[in-house]
Every structure is written in C-alpha cells, then in structure tokens.
Amino acid sequence: MKNKVRSTRLPAYIAAYGLVAIMLIPIVWMFWVSFKPINSIVTVIGELLTPPYTMESYVRVQESSMIWRWTINSVIVGVIQTAGTLLLSSLAAFAISRIPFKGKTFIFLLILAGLMVPVEATIVPLYEMIVQLGWVNSYPALILPGIALPLGVLILKQFYDGIPNDLMEAAKIDGANLLRIWWSIFLPLSRTSMAALAIFIFVQSWNNFLWPLLVANDQSMMTLPVAIPTFQSSFTTDLTVPMAANVLASIPALIFFLIFQKQIIKGIAMTGIK
C-alpha cells in the first residue's frame, strides 16, 4: 500500500520540483551573475560557475547610481500610500457600514463603480492635472492618486458588516462617540483584514510602473521600477552591473517575503477572494 502511494506520487514530485527549478533558476542566475567580475563572460555556463567572484559590480552600482535614494523613494511612496489608503478607506467603510445617513446607497455605488475603472485609462487627464498643480517630480504626485482605493472600502465594509451590533450599542451606552467606537472597537477587530489589505496595497505600490514613469522623470524622484531600467540602459554588453542593480532593487522585497511569507500569502488570498 505504502509503495503504491509512493509510486503514484513520483510524477507529482517530478512536476513540483521541475517547476521549482524553473521558478528559481532566473533568480539564482541573477544573484550568480552579479558576483562575477565586471565585463567577464557570464554567458558560457562553465565560466559562470567557476571563480573568481567579487563584489565590484555592487560597488559600481553604488558609485554610479542613486540606488539608495530610489529605494527610499519606493519605501516612502509605499508606506504612505498604504497607511493613507487604510486610514481613509477604513473611515469611509465604517460610515457606510454603520451610520444611517442620506445618500448612503449612492455613495457606495459610486465607490463600487470605481472598481471597474483602470488607472491606465485616465492617465492623460491625471497627468495634465499634476502638471497644472506643479506637482511633477514630487511625492504628492506619486502618492495621492492611488490612495482612494475602492477595493479597500469594499473589503473593510464587508468585514465591518459582520461585527455584531451589540458591541456598538454597548459602547454607545457607555457614552462613546462614533469616532471613538471606530478607533477602539472596529479598528482593533479588523486587524487581520487590515494587515491583508496593507500587504496587498504595498506590493501593488512597490511594483507600480506606468504612473511613476509619467510623473517622475528626475533621477532623484524616481522609484525603483522606473529608475532601474533607466540606469541599466547605459550598459549594453556587460551583464554584471545591471544584475547587481537588480539584486539591490529586489533585496528589500525578498527579505520582506522571507519574514512575512505566511502573512503575505494569506493576505493575497483574502484580498483576492473578497
């Protein structure tokens, strides 16, 4: 019996680890190439796998680029966008879920309709607005347009709808106002949903490409996804320096993934499914 199980599992093992190899080889290759001497032949596999190895590509990236600045820009944009979206959509979701007021259905439908609108379809008027505001190459331009995220309101509203009314009534009797109820009951209770949403938003923001490409054309205001290709375009034959730049650009996200792997996967599943 045991033997049978093992033999039927063999194809699954081959498929699984075959796919693992395909998924990991490009990443391993990126790291490997980045440690070879600049301008060395990295395309012949035999040469690639034998020493010498060096850090000189990393030194070169640091000397000839603003890699830390770009990383900091990406972090600033990601963190503020995530925090802002969470705060604003949580407030809005609370009002829609728990306060009876005129125009509630209209507002909710208006926000839901936004789920259908791709940012890609509004870049022309958005860009013109940013130019008129004089915001080209600024953090507000990179951050603000992404904050009013309909998905955030939808997910948190669904969660808030499930919180029993008794809790709110009890707090009201104790004399708590709505802001207090939101802050000390709804926010703590929705920690898991908020964390899931936060991871989702941060990953989106971190990888956002088209919008920063439009509004950040000054090197010092670029985020990593925009800056990396710009930097790499000056290296035509050498692979080691561009790869070192790729590694440096990926390390924050990879470390984040290694630490929060479970939460990230859970967060993606929760945010996606809802």
Added chain:
Amino acid sequence: MQKLTDVEANDTQKKEMKLSKIKKREIWKTNLTAWLFLLPFVLLYLIFMVYPIVEGFIISLTTGGFGGDREFVGLSNYMTMLTDAYFWEALWNTVLFVLISTPSIVVLGLLMALLVNIGLKGTTFIRAAFFVPYMLSISVMASIFVFIFQPYTGLLNEILRSIGLIDGEIFWLGETALAWLSILIATLWWTVGFNMVLFLAGLQDISEEWYEAADMDGANAWQKFWHITLPSLRGVLTLVVILQSVASFKLFGQPWLMTGGGPGTSTRPLVQYIYELGFRNWNPGYASAVSYVLFLVMMIFAFIQYKLLIKKED
C-alpha cells in the same frame, strides 16, 4: 386618547414637537458625522477618479496640446480611430494577449496549487518558490528575461546550444511570434504565483468528507478532480479569469521593457499606444479617445465573462 383633556392634549403635542425637533437635530448630526467620516476618502476619490473620467471624455472631444488651448472637434478623434491601422493593431495585440495569457495562467496556476495542496515533502519550500517571482518588481523581472532571451549573450540560447538543440542563434525578442511567446513566458513566470495562491485558498475550502465519500465509492484521482475539485473551484476560477483578463488588458510594462513594442509595432499593446500618443506625440485628445475605447472594451469583456461564468453557477 379620548380621555385626555384639552390641556393634556396640548401638552402631548408640545412634547411631540420637542421630541421631533430633537430627533431632527439628531438625524442632522448623524448625517454630518457620516459625511465627516467619508470626507477624506470621497474628496480624493472625486479629485483623482471621478474628475479624470469626466475630464478624459471632454479631452477626447478636442484637439491640441497639453495645458494649452484646445479646439472642440466633436467625435472626430473617434472617427480617426476607425481608419487608424496602428490602433487596430494595438487593440488586436491586447486582445491576443488576453486570450493567450488567461488560459495559460489558469492552467499553470491550478496545477501549481494542486501540487502544493497534496502534501508533498517540502511543501512550504515549493509554495515559496512558486510565489517568490511575484515579489520582484516588473523592471527587475523584465531585465532578467531580456538577458535570458537576448541573442549571443542570452542564457536560453546558451542552454539550448549546450544540450545540442540549436546551432546558431534564435532571436527570441526579434520575431513577432517568438516575442509574444517570450512576453507570455515572462508574464507567466512573474504572476502565476499570485493566481496559485487564490486557487490554493479555494482548494483548502473543499471539505475533506467529499473526497472520503468518493474514496468509498472507489473513484480514482482523475474522477475526484473532475467531479469534486473542479466544480468546487468554480467561484475561484471565475475570479482568477476576471482578475487575469483585467490585468492582461492593462498590459504595458512587459512589452515596453522587453521588446519596446517591437519588432516594429507588432507587440505594442493599447496602453503603450495610449502612452505614446499622449506623451510622445503630445496628442492628448486622441490618446484620451483611445483610453475610452480601452475602458469600453474592458467593460464589454467583463460583462460577457460575468454572463458566461456567473450565470452557469445559478
């Protein structure tokens, strides 16, 4: 009520009036509070979402540059589109990518989720390996794949040569069909993990009892997959198909960074065409018109999918 004297009646009326006044004030206060909660979100939403949609349509009816004076030209931008071969090419490229990427990502994502879900040794590692490319930024991903696919110094040609499959060079990014294949492979590699996670969540919701019952009836693995797993996943399947086709309609970064839309314009998608019309040719009117068509096509596609996939469920 009849027992009440006039005075008492008067008193009640006064009380009721007072009550209704308090009630009215209460309602007004609640409304105000609600709007204060909504204000920050709604304000940004109006400025960065609602206004651009309306303004985009107005711009699409004009001609002229950014910021300057624009001339109202009615639907002429939309008429231009009808005979613009580049527009039709870009539209077709986008639809083509949606049609090839969605099924591939569904099949591969589901396969990966199944492999992670059957309790192989090292499952945590396998899952992490499947998902980790999604954490890379699009630029890093594109850069790695350009180095993999490029001729003479690319990794793929070197591997193919070393195992004797090819002799000279294959120009992966230089021929239309191969360029699409390269873009597809890169996209699959990069995003399949996201879809796997969604399928995985769906798989874990299927009750173990169903499989046990099937085992008792002597069902084989294929029958179990076909009659239990797949029907139970219909909801997730719908979601993945919709999310993936929306993402594919927005295709921009992969061709922009890997092929530049080439060779020629044969891998240029709609979003890149919009970008180039708006920010290379400085023709915001026409770019906005094409944006609106993209939006419309996406709505139609979403509607068809909704009808096909959700209706079946009922």
